[in-house]
Amino acid sequence: MYTVVGAVKSRAFRVMWMLEEIGEDYDVIPAAPRSDDALKYNPLGKVPALVDGDHVLTDSVAIMTYLGDKHGKLTAPAGTPARAAQDAITFWLIDELDAVLWAAAKHSFVFPEDQRVPEIKDSLKAEFLRASGKLSEQITGPFLTGDQMTHADILAVHCINWSVGAGFPKVDKKLWEWASGLRDRPAFKAAQARG
Numbered sequence: 001m002y003t004v005v006g007a008v009k010s011r012a013f014r015v016m017w018m019l020e021e022i023g024e025d026y027d028v029i030p031a032a033p034r035s036d037d038a039l040k041y042n043p044l045g046k047v048p049a050l051v052d053g054d055h056v057l058t059d060s061v062a063i064m065t066y067l068g069d070k071h072g073k074l075t076a077p078a079g080t081p082a083r084a085a086q087d088a089i090t091f092w093l094i095d096e097l098d099a100v101l102w103a104a105a106k107h108s109f110v111f112p113e114d115q116r117v118p119e120i121k122d123s124l125k126a127e128f129l130r131a132s133g134k135l136s137e138q139i140t141g142p143f144l145t146g147d148q149m150t151h152a153d154i155l156a157v158h159c160i161n162w163s164v165g166a167g168f169p170k171v172d173k174k175l176w177e178w179a180s181g182l183r184d185r186p187a188f189k190a191a192q193a194r195g
């Protein structure tokens with residue numbers, strides 16, 4: 001039994017969805033970022049964290065990579081070209097979607113008010129739209145890296161969902177429909193129901 005630290009409306013959702021997909025039980029501590037509960041599990045105050053026995057793991061992508069490798073699900077095996085391709089798209093998603101959304105969040109409510117530069121958000125929105133268009137072009141099947149789902153799909157769909165909540169422009173129809181297909185998965189819905 002795992003424990004996920006962080007609420008459904010945070011990057012902890014990625015970990016919950018992955019756990020649902022691989023059929024592992026988990027509890028949720030819906031700790032808010034920077035809260036005392038979050039700090040108990042991660043000195044950086046960030047969520048998610050994952051408690052696995054005596055170990056506390058942090059960072060949503062590190063946790064998903066760990067779970068995939070440990071259970072042999074939702075990942076290509078480490079040390080294979082397929083894994084390198086999966087890692088490459090994962091890091092690209094972090095650079096081009098997650099980082100852009102996170103920068104917008106920082107300038108909306110994360111930074112102290114006197115350090116926010118709201119004017120930057122138009123440029124971030126344009127950057128997101130450009131990157132999501134590139135992602136859309138690459139999609140040729142049900143999953144990003146072929147006919148097997150990986151945690152890269154979870155990351156991509158989570159970022160697309162996040163962009164809606166953040167008031168970013170809508171991604172193109174092809175990408176939206178691709179993400180909708182993944183949102184229909186029972187595991188996605190089960191993770192959402194933990195909110």
Ligand SMILES: N[C@@H](CCC(=O)N[C@@H](CS)C(=O)NCC(=O)O)C(=O)O
Nearest residue numbers: 010011033045046047048059060061
């Ligand atoms: N790269 C990290 C980012 C985690 C992160 O920044 N989480 C946000 C909530 S979704 C947070 O805890 N922010 C608090 C802070 O940065 O101080 C991950 O994917 O887990």
